[in-house]
Amino acid sequence: MWQYTFKRLLQGLITVWFIATATFLAMHSVPGDPISGERAATEAIRANLAARYGLDKPIGEQYVIYIGNFLKGDFGISYTQQNRQVNDIIREHFPVSATLGILAVLFAALGGVLWGALTAIYRNRLPDTVIMFLVILGISVPSFVFAALGQLALVNINNFFGFSVLPVAGWGTVRHMLVPSLVLGMGTMAYLTRLMRSSMLEIIHSDYVRTAKAKGLPAERVFLKHQLRNAILPVVTVLGPAIAAITTGGFVVELVFAIPGLGRYFVQAVQQLDYTVIMGTTVFYGAFLVFMVILVDLLYGWIDPRVRVQ
C-alpha cells in the first residue's frame, strides 16, 4: 500500500509539473503584451514594469524562476490589482469554492447512491420510471439552466411566503449554500444514479446475493452488506473525475448566484488578461484536481484490495 501511495504521488507531482509547463507555454504564446495600454505610458515605466514582473529576462530563465517560485508556493503578483498577491487571492476565495464543491459532491454522491439503489430495487416499476426520467433530464440540462431555474424558483418561493426563506444570491451562511450546491451537484448526481443503477442490477443477480438470501439473511442485511457495499465500488472510481467536473462546473454557479469563489475570479482574470492570476489559478486548480483524483484512487485501493496489488 505504501509503495502504491508513493508511486501515485510521484506520478501526481510529474503531472502537476506538466500542467505548470503547459500553462507557462500557453500564456507566453498569447498574442500581445501583458504590460500594454495606458499603464505603460513611457518607455521608462514600461521597463520598470517589465523588471517588476521579470519579463525582461530571456524566456528560459523566466521558466526556471517560475517553476522555482511554484516550488516555494509563490504565485506572483496580480497584473491588474497592483500589489495583490495571487496567493492572497487564492487563500481568500478558494475556501468558498471548496465548500461549495464539497457540498455538491456530497449531495451528488449520496443522492446518486440512494436513487440508483432505489431504481434498481424498484426496477421497471413506478419509482424507477420516475427517477430515470429525472436522471435523463439531469443529464441533458446544462448546469447554468439549473442555476437559473433554481434562482427563479427561490425568487418565487420567497415572494410566495412574503419573506426570505432562502437567500437568492450571495454567500456567508449555510442558507446561502444549500441551493447552489444542490444545483451544482445535479448533473453529477444524475450520472452517478445511472452508474449505481447498472452496477446494482448486476449485483442483484450475482450468486453471492442469491446465497445470502437462500441462507435466510434479513433483506436489509443483504441490501446493506452484500448489495450496496459492492455496488458502490464503481461509483467511487468515477468520484475523482466527478470532483473535477464539479469544481470547474462551479464557475457557472458562482457566476449566477454571485458567490465570491475562485472560479468567478478566474473568469474575471481571463477577461482582464491578468496573466499571473490566470497562471496561478490554473496550476493551483490543476494540482488540486490531480491530488483529488489520487486521493480517490487511494481510497479505492483501501476499499478494494484488488486494485493495489496490480
Added chain:
Amino acid sequence: MSEMNSISPAKLSVDDFAPLAHRDDVHGINRPSRSYWQDAWRRLKSNRRALFSLWLIIFLLAFAVLGPLVWQVDPSRQDIDQISQAPGANRSAEIVPEYTAWNGRVQPGFESDAAGPRTAADANSQAVRLIWDAVPGATALRLYRNIFAIDNELAFGLPIAEFTSTEAGFYEDRLDLRPDTYYYSLVTLDQSMNLTSQYQELAVDVRRVITLDEVRERELVAADAELAVGDQVMLSFHPMGTDYLGRDILARLMSGARVSLFIGIVAPFLFVLLGVAYGSTAGFIGGKVDQTMMRFADFVVALPFLLFMILFQVVFGIGPGESGIVPMLVALILLSWPATARLVRGQILQIRQEAYVSASRLLGARNYYLVLRHMIPNTLGVILVTLTFAVPSVIFTEAFLSFIGMGVAPPTASWGSMSNEGLATMLTHPHELIFPAIFISLTVLAFNLLGDGLRDALDSRMRSLE
C-alpha cells in the same frame, strides 16, 4: 427387425440408387444471413428510444440547415418596436399623427374631476401626458415610474422628474415606452428634500402606436397601401418573440443551431479521428513507443479541461469581429483526443492477439493492411459509440464557454451565448433563456439516447443492463 428384413438385398432395384431430387426445405439456412452492420441496424430500429432520438437529430439538423431558408429573417436585425417581446404577444399598433409638443393643456375628452395625477391625453407609446393638482403641505414633488405597483415597502427606484413647484403641474413622459401598464407615483418631499410616505399613484395602460412614416420606413405594409391615422397595422411577426435587443429569437436559434451543431459535430469527428490515429499507432507498435505515447496521453488527460479550454481561448486571442468558432474547435481537439486514443489502443491490443490477425499476417498481409482491414473495422462500433457520446459533451462545453462569455463572440449567436444574454432578463422575460436552453437540452438528450441505442446495438459487451 422386420424393417431390416424387408430391405433384403434381393428386393433392391436399380431405381433405389438413383439420386434423390434436391430439396431446399430440408437443410436450408432458414434465416437470411446478416452482416454485423445489418444486424446492428435491425437492433437499433427495434429500440424505440433510439429511433425517436434519431428523428429528433434529423429535425434539429433540418432546423439548422433548412430553417434559415424557410424563415428568412436576419438574426442580427433589431426590431426596436418590439424589444423583449414574449411569443404570442399582441403586435397590433394604431397609427397616430406625428408627435407635436405639448403645453400642459388637457385634450378634449380627457377632462376629469378626479384628484391627484391623471392623464391629460391618450396614453400611448408615443407619450404619456400627466397633470395633477396642487399638493398642499409639500416642499417639492418627485415623479417615479415603475412597472409594479408601489407596496408598503415604498421601493420607488429612480425618479424620472422632480418639481420644486407644488402647484398644479404637468409632465410628459416619452422615455422608452412599451405597451404595458406603468405605475406613476407622485411623492411629496419634506423640507430637507427627503421622501415622505405620502404619495399619489396612477396606473396607466399604454397602447402601442406607430406613426405613418415609421410604418413606411419599416416596410410593415405594401408600398402602395392606403393608410390613415387611426388604422391598425401589424408589426413584424416573431413566432418565438424577440430578445433584449429586439432581435428575432427564432432566427437567432436557427443561426445558433448552425454554430452549436457545427462545433458539436465537427469537433468530436476531428478529435475522434486524431484519437483513432494516435491510439491505433500506439497499440499496433506496442512496447516502448506505446508506453511513451500513452504516458503523454495521460498527461493531457490530467489537464483541467475547462480551465485549459478557457486558457486556449485566450491564447488564440479572439479579435474583434471574429466568431471564436475556430479557436474553440482547435482547443477542443487538442484537449479531447486522449480518451478515444486510450479506448482504441485497448481494442487494438486485444485484436492483435486474435487468431484471424495472425492468420492474415501468416498469409503475408502488410501492417497497414492489417490495421485498415482488420483492426479499425473491428473497433468501428466502439468508435461510433464514443463519437455519439462526444457530441453532447462538446455541445455542453460550447454552451458553458459561451455562457461565461469565453466562447462564441457577439454578434454571432450560439445557444450558449443566447442563454447567457437571456439570464439577465430571466425574471421579466423568461422566454429569452428558456428557448435556447430547451434546444441545448433537446440536442444533448437526442445524442445521449442515440448513444445508448448504438451501444446496445453495436456492442453486446458494452450493453447496459436495462
